[in-house]
Amino acid sequence: MIDTRPAPSPLAAQLDHLTRLLRGNGDGQSPVGLAALCVGLVGLFSVLMPDRFPTLGTAQSMMFQLPELGLLALAMVIPLISSGLNLAIIATANQSALLMAFIMTKAIAPGSEPAIVALWIAVALAAGFVHCLVVGLATGWLVANMGVHPILVTLGTMSIIDGVSIYLTRGLVIAGFPDAFQAIGNAVILGLPLPFLIFVAVAALVAVILSRTPFGISVAMIGSNLEATRYSGVDTKRVLIGVYTMSSVLCFVAAVLMMARFNSASAGYAQSYLLVTILAAVLGGVDPNGGFGRVSGLVMALIVLQVISSGLNQLGANQHLTLAIWGLTLIGVMAIRSIATALAQRRSARGTSLSVSKSNPTPQEKT
Amino acid sequence: MPEAIRALKYSTEAWLALAILVLAVVWTIATPHFLTVPNLIDLVESYTVTAVLAMGLFVVLVSGGIDISFAATASVAQYIAALAAARWGWPPAAALGIGLAVGVLLGLINAVLIHGVKITSIIVTIATMSVYFALLMYFTGGKSIYDLPDWWSKRVTFYRTETAGGDIIRITLPLLVMVAAVVGTWALMNKTAVGRQVYAMGGNPEAARRVGIGIGRLHLFVYGFMGFMAAVAGLLQAHRVGESVPNAMVGSELNVVAAAVLGGASLTGGIGSVGGVILGILMLAIIQNGLNLIGVSPYFFQIVIGLVILVSTSATGLSNRPSRRSRRALA
Numbered sequence: 110m111i112d113t114r115p116a117p118s119p120l121a122a123q124l125d126h127l128t129r130l131l132r133g134n135g136d137g138q139s140p141v142g143l144a145a146l147c148v149g150l151v152g153l154f155s156v157l158m159p160d161r162f163p164t165l166g167t168a169q170s171m172m173f174q175l176p177e178l179g180l181l182a183l184a185m186v187i188p189l190i191s192s193g194l195n196l197a198i199i200a201t202a203n204q205s206a207l208l209m210a211f212i213m214t215k216a217i218a219p220g221s222e223p224a225i226v227a228l229w230i231a232v233a234l235a236a237g238f239v240h241c242l243v244v245g246l247a248t249g250w251l252v253a254n255m256g257v258h259p260i261l262v263t264l265g266t267m268s269i270i271d272g273v274s275i276y277l278t279r280g281l282v283i284a285g286f287p288d289a290f291q292a293i294g295n296a297v298i299l300g301l302p303l304p305f306l307i308f309v310a311v312a313a314l315v316a317v318i319l320s321r322t323p324f325g326i327s328v329a330m331i332g333s334n335l336e337a338t339r340y341s342g343v344d345t346k347r348v349l350i351g352v353y354t355m356s357s358v359l360c361f362v363a364a365v366l367m368m369a370r371f372n373s374a375s376a377g378y379a380q381s382y383l384l385v386t387i388l389a390a391v392l393g394g395v396d397p398n399g400g401f402g403r404v405s406g407l408v409m410a411l412i413v414l415q416v417i418s419s420g421l422n423q424l425g426a427n428q429h430l431t432l433a434i435w436g437l438t439l440i441g442v443m444a445i446r447s448i449a450t451a452l453a454q455r456r457s458a459r460g461t462s463l464s465v466s467k468s469n470p471t472p473q474e475k476t
Numbered sequence: 477m478p479e480a481i482r483a484l485k486y487s488t489e490a491w492l493a494l495a496i497l498v499l500a501v502v503w504t505i506a507t508p509h510f511l512t513v514p515n516l517i518d519l520v521e522s523y524t525v526t527a528v529l530a531m532g533l534f535v536v537l538v539s540g541g542i543d544i545s546f547a548a549t550a551s552v553a554q555y556i557a558a559l560a561a562a563r564w565g566w567p568p569a570a571a572l573g574i575g576l577a578v579g580v581l582l583g584l585i586n587a588v589l590i591h592g593v594k595i596t597s598i599i600v601t602i603a604t605m606s607v608y609f610a611l612l613m614y615f616t617g618g619k620s621i622y623d624l625p626d627w628w629s630k631r632v633t634f635y636r637t638e639t640a641g642g643d644i645i646r647i648t649l650p651l652l653v654m655v656a657a658v659v660g661t662w663a664l665m666n667k668t669a670v671g672r673q674v675y676a677m678g679g680n681p682e683a684a685r686r687v688g689i690g691i692g693r694l695h696l697f698v699y700g701f702m703g704f705m706a707a708v709a710g711l712l713q714a715h716r717v718g719e720s721v722p723n724a725m726v727g728s729e730l731n732v733v734a735a736a737v738l739g740g741a742s743l744t745g746g747i748g749s750v751g752g753v754i755l756g757i758l759m760l761a762i763i764q765n766g767l768n769l770i771g772v773s774p775y776f777f778q779i780v781i782g783l784v785i786l787v788s789t790s791a792t793g794l795s796n797r798p799s800r801r802s803r804r805a806l807a
Contacts, residue, residue, distance in 0.1 A: 196730070255790040258743050264730055265789070268782030276775040380727075384544070384602045397596045429613040436606035444593045451594075
């Protein structure tokens with residue numbers, strides 16, 4: 110939550126406080142608590158299943174499963190930090206996957222030369238990328254120029270994109286891709302699954318863009334106060350278009366991984382992930398009102414969710430129980446955070462009143 | 477006349493009424509089946525469940541919050557009532573009563589988390605939606621209840637007549653329930669102190685608190701009311717289809733949000749009218765009905781809905797430019 114307590118008076122301390130907030134490192138937002146939760150969960154599952162849970166196989170299967178939700182959650186986090194929301198991420202990813210699947214299944218005849226196969230895979234990937242780019246630019250343009258809340262804009266684009274996908278495919282699945290393409294989803298490099306390596310690379314890139322570039326700072330500023338950001342000389346429209354384009358391009362990466370792992374594409378895949386991505390983001394300390402959030406917190410939250418999911422799965426619970434426990438985890442963590450923030454506020458309020466009475470109050474402060 | 481034009485420019489209701497009129501004329505020209513009493517009644521009846529849900533959501537939106545969990549709440553309330561009626565042999569009043577009570581209870585849980593624990597309403601209700609729905613699926617194993625007792629699944633007709641052409645016109649229970657929900661919500665929001673307090677809270681919660689409105693009690697009331705309406709919608713949906721399917725209603729959340737927002741309810745609270753929401757629903761119903769009648773694939777409907785949302789909200793957003801309220805975050 111936004112820290113509203115008065116900062117200590119020296120300007121340097123105030124600036125330091127501000128930078129910390131801008132980097133999303135405010136009180137109660139650091140991923141340390143989540144890391145502790147994660148360690149606790151791993152310990153719990155290891156005690157419950159000593160010979161099955163703490164194994165390399167479990168770790169590897171978690172690394173195979175995490176990237177899909179992870180990339181989609183990254184696609185949700187960027188708009189969230191800008192005080193928006195992109196409800197169309199799943200629809201965009203599925204449509205892009207369908208387009209790539211259509212090209213690959215139509216153009217590549219069985220038994221083609223490897224070079225031809227590689228060429229068509231490249232064409233398909235390029236088409237999927239351009240598709241997401243166009244969707245992202247269009248969404249961003251609408252959000253930036255229409256003066257409508259992003260929830261409504263993306264509710265509309267989601268409905269249109271899903272509608273077009275379902276209209277064209279009649280809800281059918283397109284399946285059967287070349288082995289070379291499926292390798293993206295199944296390859297293991299030095300014991301680490303390729304999807305996981307892709308996710309780590311993309312997450313690192315997004316983290317750098319959000320915390321170290323003028324664009325990233327502008328996104329957080331827009332999330333705190335759009336008008337103030339505009340008056341301070343930032344081209345907010347361009348930044349917003351960038352936000353939704355980036356979100357959409359991340360959907361492309363997610364689409365490629367999903368296709369490669371399932372060996373199929375459909376308009377109906379991963380629909381249940383839409384709201385879970387918001388849960389993951391908020392669990393990772395992203396402020397749902399915008400302005401604050403960092404990728405490290407999100408990654409920590411994703412690991413917590415994945416540990417819960419894998420552990421419960423090994424205990425024989427089904428996906429529904431997992432979803433329920435995910436929801437309860439979020440409520441619990443949010444409750445602890447808000448209580449901690451309230452306590453910290455009370456303590457700091459007492460502290461400042463004490464320091465004010467000790468120091469020499471200026472006439473203004475007296476009143 | 478200039479008065480009327482100015483009203484049109486600033487009122488969502490007027491825009492919607494005009495759009496509906498244009499659509500109705502187009503459909504009437506396109507197909508002779510549109511402007512018949514049985515078709516119009518069918519058209520309204522197919523949206524009764526959506527309308528009841530939208531009434532509950534409308535009150536939440538006016539209060540400055542949002543609820544995503546209502547479809548899950550409706551499913552849970554419906555399933556428990558169905559269990560009571562079909563498995564435990566409870567009498568009608570008791571089975572319906574427990575359904576409604578469960579709905580209110582789940583709504584109150586949302587309110588406690590939002591007000592007591594100070595978590596944003598959209599996050600709370602996304603989380604509780606997951607919890608309510610997932611637990612329902614977990615404990616039921618996704619099994620439907622097909623053998624609802626007759627008193628629940630049998631169609632109740634209050635008025636029945638035949639037209640000259642042999643079409644049958646029926647006024648059935650869902651229509652009456654919908655009218656009761658709409659009139660009740662209208663009276664609540666426009667004729668009672670509680671309704672005015674909900675508008676005040678949505679407009680400016682801090683100001684509302686300072687003039688002495690009990691924000692905590694109001695949260696309980698608003699989300700409890702949403703839960704109650706969700707339960708009514710759940711019971712009604714089972715009545716219409718004659719069975720209780722645990723996942724039948726989940727997935728309709730965003731459509732109801734779309735209907736409420738089309739009707740001018742603001743996501744930032746304090747703004748909106750029951751009439752506007754009803755016009756929004758009527759518009760969606762007329763578009764769907766007309767597309768059906770002229771033989772357009774139902775798959776196409778979703779594309780049209782998306783376009784309607786974009787066009788109508790953009791029109792409102794552009795005409796409200798100076799206020800810029802819509803750019804603010806959800807509270």
